Amino acid sequence: MTKGILVFAHNNAEIDYVKQAAFLAGRAKEYLNLPVSIVTDKESIGDRYKDWFDKIIINEIPTASTKKQYYNGAKTHSVLEFKNDNRCLAYELSPYDETLMLDSDYVIADDVFKNCFTSTYDFLLYKDAIDIAGNRDTGEFSTISETSVDFYWATCVFFRKTELNKRFFDLIKHIQEYYTHYRKVYNIQSTTYRNDFAFSIAIHIMNGFKQGNFAKKMPGRLFFTADRDILHSIDGDKFIFLLQCKDSLDNFSPCQIQGNSVHVMNKYTLEDNLSA
Amino acid sequence: MDEKLAKALEASNLLDTINQQKKILQQQYDAGLIHYENGCQFTSSKELISFCQSLISLEQDQIVLIDDNGLPSLIEDLPVFTKNLVNTYATASNKYFNEYNKLKKQRSVAGIFND
Numbered sequence: 380m381t382k383g384i385l386v387f388a389h390n391n392a393e394i395d396y397v398k399q400a401a402f403l404a405g406r407a408k409e410y411l412n413l414p415v416s417i418v419t420d421k422e423s424i425g426d427r428y429k430d431w432f433d434k435i436i437i438n439e440i441p442t443a444s445t446k447k448q449y450y451n452g453a454k455t456h457s458v459l460e461f462k463n464d465n466r467c468l469a470y471e472l473s474p475y476d477e478t479l480m481l482d483s484d485y486v487i488a489d490d491v492f493k494n495c496f497t498s499t500y501d502f503l504l505y506k507d508a509i510d511i512a513g514n515r516d517t518g519e520f521s522t523i524s525e526t527s528v529d530f531y532w533a534t535c536v537f538f539r540k541t542e543l544n545k546r547f548f549d550l551i552k553h554i555q556e557y558y559t560h561y562r563k564v565y566n567i568q569s570t571t572y573r574n575d576f577a578f579s580i581a582i583h584i585m586n587g588f589k590q591g592n593f594a595k596k597m598p599g600r601l602f603f604t605a606d607r608d609i610l611h612s613i614d615g616d617k618f619i620f621l622l623q624c625k626d627s628l629d630n631f632s633p634c635q636i637q638g639n640s641v642h643v644m645n646k647y648t649l650e651d652n653l654s655a
Numbered sequence: 656m657d658e659k660l661a662k663a664l665e666a667s668n669l670l671d672t673i674n675q676q677k678k679i680l681q682q683q684y685d686a687g688l689i690h691y692e693n694g695c696q697f698t699s700s701k702e703l704i705s706f707c708q709s710l711i712s713l714e715q716d717q718i719v720l721i722d723d724n725g726l727p728s729l730i731e732d733l734p735v736f737t738k739n740l741v742n743t744y745a746t747a748s749n750k751y752f753n754e755y756n757k758l759k760k761q762r763s764v765a766g767i768f769n770d
Binding site for chain 1: 671678679683686693724
C-alpha cells in the first residue's frame with residue numbers, strides 16, 4: 380500500500396500557495412516521514428521546488444475561479460481569485476492508495492497523523508476544531524448555515540482508495556457542478572464555493588440525508604487561527620500568534636502554542652514566516 | 656523584538672494572557688489524552704482506566720470497547736492496552752502539570768514568550 384500527502388496549490392495575484400506547499404512538504408518529511416505530491420498548474424509552480432515533492436501533478440483549473448476576501452490582520456484585506464475548483468479530483472489524482480490531503484496553510488508540528496495510516500477506518504476528517512483565541516463566536520464552523528447540517532473541515536482529510544470513497548468524491552463533483560442548487564437546498568448564504576461546504580453536504584447525503592458516521596474522526600484535534608490574527612513566528616514546533624482582541628480591530632493579544640499542528644488562515648503572515 | 660509584538664505585549668494584561676495560555680494548555684491536554692490502538696481512538700480517562708482495571712481484577716484478558724467513533728473494537732490483550740492507556744494519561748497529565756507550573760510562575764507577559 381502506497382501512502383503519502385496530497386496538497387493542492389494554485390497561486391493567485393498575491394498568495395504563493397506553492398511556496399506554502401513546499402514548506403508543508405519539508406515539515407511533512409521532518410514530522411511524519413511521508414512523501415508529498417502537489418497538484419498545481421504550470422504558471423504557479425514554474426521551475427521552482429522540483430526536488431521538494433514526490434510528484435508534481437499538473438492540473439489546470441478547469442472552471443472559472445471564484446473570488447474571496449483574504450484578510451491580513453483585522454484591518455487589511457484584498458479580494459483575490461480563489462482557485463479551489465479541483466479538490467473533488469483528489470481521488471483520481473492522488474498517486475497513493477492511502478492519501479492524507481492537507482491544505483497548504485496547515486503547519487505540521489507533530490506526528491499525530493501517522494495514526495491515520497493505521498486506522499481501521501477508510502475516511503477521516505475533522506468535524507470540530509479549536510479556535511486558539513477561544514473567545515470568538517465559531518458558530519459558522521458548527522453547521523454550514525443556521526438552519527442546516529453539520530459542518531466538516533476539508534482542511535485535513537484522510538482517505539483510502541475504496542469504492543465507497545470513489546462514490547464520495549464523485550458526489551463532490553456532482554455537488555460542485557450543481558452548486559447553485561445545493562446552496563439553496565442547504566440554505567447557504569454565501570455564493571462562494573467552499574470545499575468545506577461541499578464535503579459537509581456530501582457527508583450528509585452519504586449518511587442518508589441525516590446525521591451518521593460515514594466520516595470518522597481524524598486523529599488529534601484541529602487547532603486554527605483566523606485570518607484576522609497574525610502569525611508572528613514559527614520556531615520548530617513553537618508558534619507565536621498575535622490574536623485579534625474581541626470587539627477591537629486595533630488590539631492584539633499575544634499567544635503561544637507548542638507541539639501541535641496549526642491551521643493558519645492568515646496566508647500573508649504565514650508566507651512572511653516561510654523559510655522555503 | 657519587532658514593533659508589532661512589542662506594542663501587543665505592552666497592551667496585554669498579564670492575567671488575560673495567562674488565562675489565554677491556560678485555555679490552550681487545557682485544549683492540548685485534551686488532545687494529548689487520545690490513545691491510538693487497534694486502528695481506533697480511545698480517550699484515556701480515569702473512568703476507562705478504572706473500568707479496564709476492574710475487568711483485569713475479574714481475570715478478563717479480552718474485552719470489546721466502544722471507541723471515540725462509537726464503534727466496537729476487540730481489545731485482545733487487556734493488560735497491555737490498560738498499561739498503554741495509563742501511559743497516555745500520565746504523559747498528557749505530566750506535560751500539563753509542568754507547563755501549567757511554568758506559566759503560574761510568570762510575572763510578565765514577555766516572560767511567557769521568552770521562556
